[in-house]
Amino acid sequence: MNFISMRSMGVECIEEVLKRAKDFDKSVDFTNVLKNKILGALFFEPSTRTRFSFQTAMERLGGSVVGFSSAEGTSIKKGETLSDTVRIIAGYTDCIVLRHPKEGAAKLASEVSPVPVINAGDGSHDHPTQTLLDLYTIRKNLGEFDGLRIGICGDLRYGRTGRPLSIALSHWNVKLYYISPPQLSMDRGTVRFLKERGVDVTEVMRIEDVIKELDVLYMTRIQRERFPTEEEYLKFKGVYVINRDIMKMAKQEFILMHPLPRVDEIESEIDQDPRAKYFEQARNGIPVRMAILEKAIKE
Amino acid sequence: MNFISMRSMGVECIEEVLKRAKDFDKSVDFTNVLKNKILGALFFEPSTRTRFSFQTAMERLGGSVVGFSSAEGTSIKKGETLSDTVRIIAGYTDCIVLRHPKEGAAKLASEVSPVPVINAGDGSHDHPTQTLLDLYTIRKNLGEFDGLRIGICGDLRYGRTGRPLSIALSHWNVKLYYISPPQLSMDRGTVRFLKERGVDVTEVMRIEDVIKELDVLYMTRIQRERFPTEEEYLKFKGVYVINRDIMKMAKQEFILMHPLPRVDEIESEIDQDPRAKYFEQARNGIPVRMAILEKAIKE
Amino acid sequence: MNFISMRSMGVECIEEVLKRAKDFDKSVDFTNVLKNKILGALFFEPSTRTRFSFQTAMERLGGSVVGFSSAEGTSIKKGETLSDTVRIIAGYTDCIVLRHPKEGAAKLASEVSPVPVINAGDGSHDHPTQTLLDLYTIRKNLGEFDGLRIGICGDLRYGRTGRPLSIALSHWNVKLYYISPPQLSMDRGTVRFLKERGVDVTEVMRIEDVIKELDVLYMTRIQRERFPTEEEYLKFKGVYVINRDIMKMAKQEFILMHPLPRVDEIESEIDQDPRAKYFEQARNGIPVRMAILEKAIKE
Numbered sequence: 001m002n003f004i005s006m007r008s009m010g011v012e013c014i015e016e017v018l019k020r021a022k023d024f025d026k027s028v029d030f031t032n033v034l035k036n037k038i039l040g041a042l043f044f045e046p047s048t049r050t051r052f053s054f055q056t057a058m059e060r061l062g063g064s065v066v067g068f069s070s071a072e073g074t075s076i077k078k079g080e081t082l083s084d085t086v087r088i089i090a091g092y093t094d095c096i097v098l099r100h101p102k103e104g105a106a107k108l109a110s111e112v113s114p115v116p117v118i119n120a121g122d123g124s125h126d127h128p129t130q131t132l133l134d135l136y137t138i139r140k141n142l143g144e145f146d147g148l149r150i151g152i153c154g155d156l157r158y159g160r161t162g163r164p165l166s167i168a169l170s171h172w173n174v175k176l177y178y179i180s181p182p183q184l185s186m187d188r189g190t191v192r193f194l195k196e197r198g199v200d201v202t203e204v205m206r207i208e209d210v211i212k213e214l215d216v217l218y219m220t221r222i223q224r225e226r227f228p229t230e231e232e233y234l235k236f237k238g239v240y241v242i243n244r245d246i247m248k249m250a251k252q253e254f255i256l257m258h259p260l261p262r263v264d265e266i267e268s269e270i271d272q273d274p275r276a277k278y279f280e281q282a283r284n285g286i287p288v289r290m291a292i293l294e295k296a297i298k299e
Numbered sequence: 300m301n302f303i304s305m306r307s308m309g310v311e312c313i314e315e316v317l318k319r320a321k322d323f324d325k326s327v328d329f330t331n332v333l334k335n336k337i338l339g340a341l342f343f344e345p346s347t348r349t350r351f352s353f354q355t356a357m358e359r360l361g362g363s364v365v366g367f368s369s370a371e372g373t374s375i376k377k378g379e380t381l382s383d384t385v386r387i388i389a390g391y392t393d394c395i396v397l398r399h400p401k402e403g404a405a406k407l408a409s410e411v412s413p414v415p416v417i418n419a420g421d422g423s424h425d426h427p428t429q430t431l432l433d434l435y436t437i438r439k440n441l442g443e444f445d446g447l448r449i450g451i452c453g454d455l456r457y458g459r460t461g462r463p464l465s466i467a468l469s470h471w472n473v474k475l476y477y478i479s480p481p482q483l484s485m486d487r488g489t490v491r492f493l494k495e496r497g498v499d500v501t502e503v504m505r506i507e508d509v510i511k512e513l514d515v516l517y518m519t520r521i522q523r524e525r526f527p528t529e530e531e532y533l534k535f536k537g538v539y540v541i542n543r544d545i546m547k548m549a550k551q552e553f554i555l556m557h558p559l560p561r562v563d564e565i566e567s568e569i570d571q572d573p574r575a576k577y578f579e580q581a582r583n584g585i586p587v588r589m590a591i592l593e594k595a596i597k598e
Numbered sequence: 599m600n601f602i603s604m605r606s607m608g609v610e611c612i613e614e615v616l617k618r619a620k621d622f623d624k625s626v627d628f629t630n631v632l633k634n635k636i637l638g639a640l641f642f643e644p645s646t647r648t649r650f651s652f653q654t655a656m657e658r659l660g661g662s663v664v665g666f667s668s669a670e671g672t673s674i675k676k677g678e679t680l681s682d683t684v685r686i687i688a689g690y691t692d693c694i695v696l697r698h699p700k701e702g703a704a705k706l707a708s709e710v711s712p713v714p715v716i717n718a719g720d721g722s723h724d725h726p727t728q729t730l731l732d733l734y735t736i737r738k739n740l741g742e743f744d745g746l747r748i749g750i751c752g753d754l755r756y757g758r759t760g761r762p763l764s765i766a767l768s769h770w771n772v773k774l775y776y777i778s779p780p781q782l783s784m785d786r787g788t789v790r791f792l793k794e795r796g797v798d799v800t801e802v803m804r805i806e807d808v809i810k811e812l813d814v815l816y817m818t819r820i821q822r823e824r825f826p827t828e829e830e831y832l833k834f835k836g837v838y839v840i841n842r843d844i845m846k847m848a849k850q851e852f853i854l855m856h857p858l859p860r861v862d863e864i865e866s867e868i869d870q871d872p873r874a875k876y877f878e879q880a881r882n883g884i885p886v887r888m889a890i891l892e893k894a895i896k897e
Contacts, residue, residue, distance in 0.1 A: 080560035261678035
């Protein structure tokens with residue numbers, strides 16, 4: 001089966017992945033699950049975490065990976081279309097994982113590919129495997145989703161993690177707090193969609209306004225190039241920084257997440273705080289992507 | 300044994316590869332054939348298909364691959380010679396596969412390497428593993444070579460696939476039709492060689508002139524940089540395009556091939572035509588390269 | 599355990615690696631030693647030999663490798679710190695091997711990594727796995743170290759191989775001859791350190807002055823960018839070249855080594871001389887790095 005978007009993924013599928021990931025998290029002895037299977041990894045954009053964790057997940061399941069980590073050194077430079085590249089690599093492999101700068105690239109790929117396609121990020125649109133490991137991290141640390149108050153902070157408009165995470169969480173009874181400058185607020189379509197699904201969405205501009213309420217704060221990077229002037233960028237960059245003062249205001253059972261890489265939105269002194277879960281979150285990418293690969297290839 | 304050029308490859312060797320590839324095409328259970336063997340993949344030029352299909356072939360035989368996909372990130376940038384690079388990687392591995400922009404690079408490599416060398420393209424000179432998968436595709440679809448009328452269209456002068464395919468086909472009783480602009484016609488030396496071997500070679504400028512006769516049309520890419528002016532390029536680019544009108548003129552048992560990547564010399568609407576075999580052709584690279592790797596390493 | 603610097607490595611550890619490497623050198627049947635283990639290879643600088651030989655060593659032990667061969671195509675471009683990259687990749691893998699342009703990078707990595715770290719070169723500071731294979735090559739060819747007279751020639755100041763090799767050799771009773779232009783002489787701190795350990799160090803400017811005495815000559819590359827003017831570079835480049843005349847002056851049991859890549863400091867006609875051991879030296883990287891990986895991961 002394909003993993004293309006959180007909008008099209010049912011809650012049963014999410015639950016199955018989270019459940020199976022728990023098995024993979026407990027033991028490393030699963031090298032027969034995808035023995036002799038080959039994953040084609042097509043990364044048209046830089047990635048460390050996503051690419052390496054897919055590769056590691058595949059190796060831990062007994063499979064192997066062929067692919068590229070940028071469009072350099074491939075036939076794309078010779079003018080080949082995405083469809084043709086996908087069709088050819090699909091002819092060699094048992095599954096495709098695709099990262100691409102254009103929204104909808106994974107869906108297009110899945111339409112021409114004879115083997116399953118996993119979306120590893122298409123522009124700022126979706127990134128379902130990141131969302132699944134985010135959900136896994138929340139549940140592992142806080143138990144059930146119902147009743148949780150979850151803040152998502154940073155670039156909600158162009159970032160690729162906040163939107164699919166919100167959509168996935170709408171399957172449960174959660175309260176969402178969006179924290180961002182107005183220029184980078186969540187698009188109205190998504191907010192409307194969430195409200196129609198019954199999610200309580202609160203939008204604020206300062207972390208301090210809501211930090212005391214939160215069970216989860218999901219930080220994201222703010223990119224310089226989103227702002228018209230350096231001045232405006234620096235204004236917001238300085239505001240969205242997690243330091244000891246912010247952590248003091250948060251609850252004891254609170255968890256701090258970040259899809260990484262971070263630049264300076266979380267100070268390194270916070271790494272020692274037991275509520276800082278971003279490195280564990282990255283590590284959870286392995287069992288969760290093992291579960292996704294197994295499901296993609298075997299179902 | 301080495302796989303360097305089609306000129307030096309006997310018909311018995313070709314037949315053995317084609318026969319063994321059929322075994323690999325039928326089953327995927329061959330993971331003990333090259334167990335623990337390591338292939339050194341030295342790609343000094345971009346490649347998607349060739350590199351990935353060698354890697355996939357090696358993995359499906361139970362072996363593994365080390366290597367690079369461009370000269371970037373290697374010691375070549377520090378001024379190392381090709382001979383030294385080959386000797387060192389040969390010291391680590393059981394076989395070398397080499398793509399290099401310079402004609403004769405693979406031959407040079409084979410002279411200094413203690414392990415077998417496979418030429419994965421040396422300039423516009425030769426590309427024997429592509430030719431072997433082309434032959435495999437023709438035989439799989441049309442049976443025996445004797446009596447076939449085979450057109451090769453596009454850049455016959457600088458392209459690296461038409462020349463070795465012609466030379467290989469000269470082992471059988473085929474008729475060749477070369478379709479190209481005069482600037483990109485097959486070099487006279489090769490035409491003479493083929494005629495001496497008894498091949499009937501016809502050279503024309505338009506696909507329409509011969510399409511009705513053909514059992515196979517092998518399209519290749521025409522590259523802008525081969526023409527003195529943009530105007531002249533566009534003139535020929537427009538002429539060598541396979542569309543529905545052309546396909547209507549072709550026979551029912553005809554097959555359309557292309558080494559890929561294509562730019563726009565085959566319209567995408569043709570992909571659905573059962574006579575379009577270029578994606579199957581790419582896929583045939585796996586069993587054929589499995590046969591080549593086995594033969595290279597074990598003989 | 600970590601492999602960070604030759605200064606911190608005891609002679610027992612060296613001896614264990616050299617002994618175990620001998621086992622790996624004799625047989626290729628060790629694919630269960632690191633079965634299912636994954637090495638994270640973080641190469642922030644170009645490398646052919648080191649990266650490929652680690653990958654080959656890991657494959658020959660039954661493990662596999664994830665990683666990158668340059669900072670391109672990774673999150674470092676997004677502003678991620680080395681610490682964060684190491685922590686994340688360490689979360690996926692069983693061992694980290696790191697090449698980095700900055701001195702001390704490997705030590706820093708070992709402080710934040712939950713898995714062992716192997717230094718594959720940090721600036722011009724250290725390169726312990728190269729030193730171990732250099733030692734292995736000397737012992738394999740000449741037996742015991744005690745009593746040997748070893749010349750090291752070229753860029754002793756900025757080169758990353760001469761310094762750790764000297765420090766390692768100071769565990770035995772050797773005589774060192776440093777041959778370099780004054781601008782590229784070994785730093786005073788290292789010379790003092792060696793003399794305090796009882797090593798007899800002689801510094802000269804011409805190979806001819808000492809070649810007759812030597813059991814080993816270890817050549818290194820001189821890089822253009824170390825000299826203020828092209829003129830001065832060419833002056834020294836011409837002086838430090840091993841040709842037949844030099845080899846005639848050397849002893850019969852003498853060996854010529856080079857970490858490679860070479861540019862033109864050893865003429866290619868010397869490759870046939872049985873005393874030229876640099877290709878064997880490169881090949882010794884496999885068994886030695888197998889021993890290092892086993893020790894790093896299992897102890």
